[in-house]
Amino acid sequence: MGSAGCDGQDVSIDAIRFDGTATRFRSEEERPRDLSADLRRYIDFGEPTSVYETATGRRVRVLPSELSEFQWAGADTLVARDADIEDGDDYMAIDARTGALISIGIPYSDSIAFGKVR
Numbered sequence: 001m002g003s004a005g006c007d008g009q010d011v012s013i014d015a016i017r018f019d020g021t022a023t024r025f026r027s028e029e030e031r032p033r034d035l036s037a038d039l040r041r042y043i044d045f046g047e048p049t050s051v052y053e054t055a056t057g058r059r060v061r062v063l064p065s066e067l068s069e070f071q072w073a074g075a076d077t078l079v080a081r082d083a084d085i086e087d088g089d090d091y092m093a094i095d096a097r098t099g100a101l102i103s104i105g106i107p108y109s110d111s112i113a114f115g116k117v118r
Contacts, residue, residue, distance in 0.1 A: 001097065010042065034070070034071070034072065035054065035072075036072050036074075036075050036076075036096070037052055037072055037074055037075045038075040039113065040053065040054055040055070040075065041053060041054060041060065041096055042054055043063075043070050043072075043078070044059075045070075048062045048063065048065060049062075049063045049065070049070060050062050050063060051078070051096050055113070060096075061096060061099055063078070063080070063094065064080075064094075064101065066082065066083075067080035067081065067082055067092060067094075068080060069081040070079050070094075073093065076095060076096050076097050077093055077094070077095060077096065078093070078096055079091050079093055079094070080092040080094060081094050082103075083108075083109055089107065089108030090103065090104075090105070090106065090107060090108060090111075091104055091106045091107075091108060092104065
């Protein structure tokens with residue numbers, strides 16, 4: 001990622017790829033946040049919460065509105081809190097490519113971290 005406009009005006013963010021090409025994001029407010037592990041996708045927490053391609057800025061997936069606290073657990077997998085389950089809060093996995101929801105049976109905890117062990 002690169003940033004231009006150090007004086008605080010006309011700030012822009014560019015996603016620069018290994019081949020030297022770049023995508024301009026229009027403003028500091030619209031920059032990619034919550035990037036996937038491989039930097040190919042990011043989460044936008046607007047209405048509706050969605051997954052976008054970093055390279056193009058194109059929305060590729062709208063995330064379920066009943067879930068919250070989205071975070072990446074890998075390049076293609078998101079986890080989110082599902083507070084609507086009858087027996088208490090639980091985590092769900094979401095395949096960012098297909099949108100498939102998978103109950104992973106892990107109860108909610110604010111001290112849990114998801115990711116790949118190396």
